[in-house]
Each structure stands twice: as structure tokens, then as C-alpha cells.
Amino acid sequence: MIIKQFALYRTMIISLGVMLILAFWPIAAEFGYYRPDWLSLWLIFWALYYPQKLGVWLACMVGLVWDITTGSLLGSYALSSAIVVYVGRRLGRHLAMFNIVEKAVLVIFLVVLALAVRLALWLIFDYVTWSQVVHYLSVLLLTLLAWPLVVDALARVSVKDN
Amino acid sequence: MEHFERKKRRFDSFPMQSYRLLGVALVVSAIMFVDLRYPQWVEPIRHYALQLFEPVLRLLSYPQRIYDVTNESLLSHHQLLQENKLLKSLLLQKSVQMQQVSELKAENMRLLALVESGVNLDDNFIYAQILSASSQPQQHVVLLNKGLREGIKVGYPVLDATGVMGQVIEASHRLSQVMLIADNRHALPVRVRRTQQGAILKGMGDTQRLKLEYAAETMDIKEGDILETSGVGLYFPAGYPVAKVSEVKKHTGKAFAQIYATPLAHLDSSQHVIVLFKQASLPVNVQVVSVLPNQDVPK
Numbered sequence: 001m002i003i004k005q006f007a008l009y010r011t012m013i014i015s016l017g018v019m020l021i022l023a024f025w026p027i028a029a030e031f032g033y034y035r036p037d038w039l040s041l042w043l044i045f046w047a048l049y050y051p052q053k054l055g056v057w058l059a060c061m062v063g064l065v066w067d068i069t070t071g072s073l074l075g076s077y078a079l080s081s082a083i084v085v086y087v088g089r090r091l092g093r094h095l096a097m098f099n100i101v102e103k104a105v106l107v108i109f110l111v112v113l114a115l116a117v118r119l120a121l122w123l124i125f126d127y128v129t130w131s132q133v134v135h136y137l138s139v140l141l142l143t144l145l146a147w148p149l150v151v152d153a154l155a156r157v158s159v160k161d162n
Numbered sequence: 163m164e165h166f167e168r169k170k171r172r173f174d175s176f177p178m179q180s181y182r183l184l185g186v187a188l189v190v191s192a193i194m195f196v197d198l199r200y201p202q203w204v205e206p207i208r209h210y211a212l213q214l215f216e217p218v219l220r221l222l223s224y225p226q227r228i229y230d231v232t233n234e235s236l237l238s239h240h241q242l243l244q245e246n247k248l249l250k251s252l253l254l255q256k257s258v259q260m261q262q263v264s265e266l267k268a269e270n271m272r273l274l275a276l277v278e279s280g281v282n283l284d285d286n287f288i289y290a291q292i293l294s295a296s297s298q299p300q301q302h303v304v305l306l307n308k309g310l311r312e313g314i315k316v317g318y319p320v321l322d323a324t325g326v327m328g329q330v331i332e333a334s335h336r337l338s339q340v341m342l343i344a345d346n347r348h349a350l351p352v353r354v355r356r357t358q359q360g361a362i363l364k365g366m367g368d369t370q371r372l373k374l375e376y377a378a379e380t381m382d383i384k385e386g387d388i389l390e391t392s393g394v395g396l397y398f399p400a401g402y403p404v405a406k407v408s409e410v411k412k413h414t415g416k417a418f419a420q421i422y423a424t425p426l427a428h429l430d431s432s433q434h435v436i437v438l439f440k441q442a443s444l445p446v447n448v449q450v451v452s453v454l455p456n457q458d459v460p461k
Contacts, residue, residue, distance in 0.1 A: 024219065024297050026226055029369075029430055032299030056179060060186045064193070068211040070298050071332070071339065074197035074204055075190040082186040086179055125198060128300040129346055129367045135299065 008053060011157050016042055016062065020069070033135040036146040039066050040114040043081050044107060044147075045154045047088030048095055059085035073127050080117035084110050111143050213334040219305065220336065223293040286439035288312055290320075292432065293337070300367060302328075302345035306435065309336045317397045319438045325426030326350070326391060326404045327435060338437075342429050343404065344369045352404055353392040357382045360392050361421075363404060369429040372405055374421035379412055381419060389423055399438065 019038040027035065043062070046054040063081030067074050088110050098106065115136055122128040197204050237245075288308055296303035308314050310333050318330045320340045328342040341348050346367040352374075353360045361377040377383065387407040393400025405423035412419045 021218070021222065024222055026223055026294030029295035029299075029302075029304075032295060035297070035299070056182045056186050060190065068207060069215055071208065071296065071301065071303060072298060073194065075194035078193070079187065079190040082183060082190070086183045089179065121194075122300065125194075126346065132300045132367045139299075 008050070008158060011154075012046060012053065015154055015157070020066075023066075023070075033138045034142060035139065036143040037111065037115065037139055038146075039063070039077065039081065040084060040111055040143060041147060041150045042154075043084050043114070044088055044110050045151055047085040047110075048092040048106075049155065050158065051089040051092065054085055054089075056082040056086050073122060073125055076118050076121045076127075079121065080114045083117055084114045087113060107147055108144060111140060111147075115140055115143075208332060209334070212332055212337065212339070216309075216334045216337050219293075223305075223307070226294070288314060288437045288439060290314075290338075290435050290437055292340075292435060296339075302342040302348075302365065302367070302369065302429070303331070304328075304340050304342065306330075306338045306340055306437070307336075308437070309333045309338045311335050313439065314338045314437055319391075319398045319402075321402060321436045321438065322427045322432040322434070324403070324428060326398070326402050327427040327429060327432065329397065330437065340435075342369070343372060343425060343427075344429050349375070350398065350404065351392045351394040352389040354381075354383055354407075355388040355390050355403075359383070360394065361389075363389060363423065370424055371408075372423045372425060374407070374423055375418070377419050377421050379414075379416055379419050383407060383410060383419070383421060385410055388426075 063078035066077040409422040
């Protein structure tokens with residue numbers, strides 16, 4: 001049992017590492033807004049499918065690591081991550097009973113929430129301008145498109161470990 | 163039984179989560195306050211994080227580097243000859259221009275020596291290559307392949323062949339991060355080359371548009387004017403071209419004019435840059451009194 005639990009944490013860490021590499025994979029500056037929000041996808045998956053493994057404090061810590069490595073306003077990723085995990089765990093309690101449309105609506109809501117909290121903080125503290133916020137629509141769209149791939153890949157590895 | 167208890171705990175813990183979220187919000191607010199109010203306290207954390215993350219970033223830059231090298235080695239003999247010819251003619255052009263520059267420089271040095279100024283016109287530089295843009299698209303920050311090992315320090319100005327690009331904001335052993343002048347957190351003291359009037363050039367988060375702030379409504383400025391570094395501040399030496407004025411809007415009754423400029427450096431496409439090595443000398447060093455050394459000061 002303990003070994004199985006450890007295996008799941010290992011999967012969490014490895015998948016986070018993969019997300020970090022995907023987030024930092026060098027792409028041309030003009031395609032900067034065409035990169036999915038990998039951290040949100042990781043958080044939403046673990047919050048919805050393994051709520052007992054990912055709490056708000058752990059989400060906050062992961063967000064803080066993201067803040068430091070990306071050079072963002074310290075605490076912006078941390079707060080948005082904690083909120084997304086909190087809301088995800090609350091609304092995803094009956095995930096097994098949700099049909100595909102309800103699941104999709106929930107994921108869209110959580111991705112929008114993550115981006116909205118972060119962008120609001122960046123706007124307040126002048127880290128981003130309104131004209132740049134508009135570009136985040138492409139980030140939102142690509143994040144939603146990437147969700148089926150992420151959920152499929154993570155579900156395969158996590159089910160095997162669990 | 164074990165499975166049942168685990169499930170039970172999972173549901174029972176939810177009211178507790180609200181308090182936890184509140185705790186997170188309080189801690190995050192404190193961290194955010196420190197980051198905004200005392201950035202110097204956070205600076206070492208960012209530095210060590212970049213240092214720790216450096217091997218990963220370097221490793222990630224290799225696919226592009228390998229692609230570039232392969233691309234270059236696949237150039238045909240004819241293409242290389244053409245390029246060589248072009249570069250030779252450019253070199254000749256530049257050397258002719260340099261002859262004039264060195265004459266002007268010598269004259270300038272003589273004049274500066276006359277007023278015993280500590281200004282040194284020789285700027286050393288480090289050649290560097292841009293590895294990648296920031297993973298955060300709203301930030302105009304790029305990664306250079308040189309760092310502390312090569313002598314790069316935080317604050318050093320970065321230029322490309324056509325103008326000022328930005329400034330080093332973080333450096334690890336073998337990498338450094340440069341904030342471009344287009345970033346909306348960047349501001350640079352400039353002056354109009356034609357009239358020598360000063361203002362502040364601020365980024366707007368757009369690589370094609372910068373805003374000139376604190377330019378008086380009465381300022382003599384027109385479209386096409388070149389803005390250059392004014393040398394005010396610690397790191398940027400005076401006289402390097404930064405931007406070209408693209409739009410001037412003056413509203414009667416308002417203290418400041420609305421002026422926009424286009425950067426001269428190719429912020430989007432430049433791959434090779436120069437990091438200036440020497441700090442700008444402050445105008446404080448210029449001692450005007452020394453021109454008249456023997457005059458008695460009236461008491």
C-alpha cells in the first residue's frame with residue numbers, strides 16, 4: 001500500500017517535471033501566446049481525479065515554484081493554483097456522476113478561473129496591460145484543446161500506479 | 163474498511179479546506195507584499211532559482227542550437243561565397259565609417275580632458291546570443307547564453323546592431339536574463355538627439371510601440387526624431403540610439419504631450435547581441451570649477 005502511494009506521488013512529481021519542461025520549451029517570442037497553461041492542466045487533473053493527494057497548500061507550493069522559475073509576481077501562480085485546487089475539489093466531488101458535457105463545463109470553468117485570478121493580480125500590480133490580456137484568449141483555447149491529451153496521458157499512468 | 167475510511171476522510175476534510183485556503187491567501191498576500199515592497203529580499207531567491215534551473219534551461223536550448231548549426235553547415239558553396247562577398251563590402255564600409263568615428267573620439271577625449279571629466283568613451287563589450295524568450299508571453303524577457311562567468315552583471319545594457327535592446331535583470335553562472343525595453347516594467351532615461359531634451363521612455367508590452375513619458379507639452383519634438391540614451395542613471399552610457407518617434411499628440415492645456423516611438427533594435431528577431439561592459443560615468447564627475455583653477459572664490 002505504502003509503495004503504491006509512493007508510486008502515485010512519484011507520478012505526480014514526474015508529470016509536474018514534464019509540464020515544467022513543456023512550459024519552458026523554447027519557442028519564438030511571437031508564438032508566446034500559443035502555449036497552453038500546463039500548470040493549470042496538471043493542477044486540475046490531480047484536484048479532480050485524486051483530490052486526496054493534492055491539497056491547497058501543496059498547490060500553493062507548486063505555484064510558488066512556478067512563480068520563481070518563470071519570474072512572475074511572487075504569489076500570483078501560488079494563489080491561483082490554491083484557488084483552482086480548492087474549487088476543483090469542491091465541485092469535482094461527484095465527478096464520477098458527471099456526464100461528458102458537465103465535465104467539460106467544469107474544466108472550462110477551472111481553466112478560466114486560474115487565468116482570471118492570475119491576470120487580475122498582474123493587472124492590479126501593473127505586470128500586464130489590457131492589450132496583452134486579450135491575447136490570453138489563445139492561451140485559454142489551447143489549454144482547453146490540450147486537456148483531453150493531458151487527461152488521457154495522466155489517467156493512464158496514474159491508474160497503473162494506483 | 164481501509165478504503166471506506168479513506169473516502170470518509172476525503173469528504174470530512176472539505177470544511178477544513180476553506181480555512182486552509184484562507185491561510186494560503188494570507189501567506190501569499192504577505193509574500194506578494196514583500197516582493198513588491200522589498201524586491202531586494204526576494205532577489206537572492208530568484209538568483210539561486212535561476213542557478214538551480216540553469217542546467218535544464220541550457221539543455222532545453224540545445225535542440226534549437228543543433229538545428230541552427232545543421233542549417234548553417236548545409237548552406238551551399240555558392241550561398242557562402244555570396245555571403246562572404248556581402249560581408250566584405252560591409253566591412254569595408256564600416257571601416258571607412260570607423261576612421262571618422264576614431265577621429266571624432268580623439269577630439270572628444272581632448273575636449274573632455276580639458277574639463278577634466280572622468281568620462282571614458284571606451285566601452286567594453288561581451289558578445290552573446292539569445293537562447294529563448296520568456297515562458298511568460300506578457301513578459302518581454304529573453305535568455306542569453308552568457309552569464310557571471312563571462313563577466314555579465316545585473317544592470318548591464320544590452321544592444322543589437324541597430325539600437326538598445328534592454329538590460330540584464332538576472333544572471334547565473336552561464337546564463338542571464340535580459341528585460342527588453344518593450345516590457346511594461348522597463349523605463350529608460352532618453353534624450354532627443356536633435357535638441358538634447360530629456361524624457362523617460364517606457365515600455366508598453368508591445369515590441370513596436372514605446373511611450374515617451376514626462377515630455378513637456380512645449381517640448382520641441384517631431385515624428386522621425388531619434389531618441390538616444392541620455393546617460394542619466396547608473397548603467398546606460400549616453401549617446402546610444404534607442405527609438406524613433408512615430409506619433410506626437412499635443413493637447414492644449416495638458417502638462418505632458420502624448421508621444422510614442424518605435425524601437426530601433428529588432429526586439430523580435432535579433433539573435434546576436436552585445437552586452438556593454440562598462441558602467442556609464444555620471445555627469446557628477448565633470449568639475450566645471452577646474453576650468454578656472456586659479457580664480458579666488460569671493461567671500
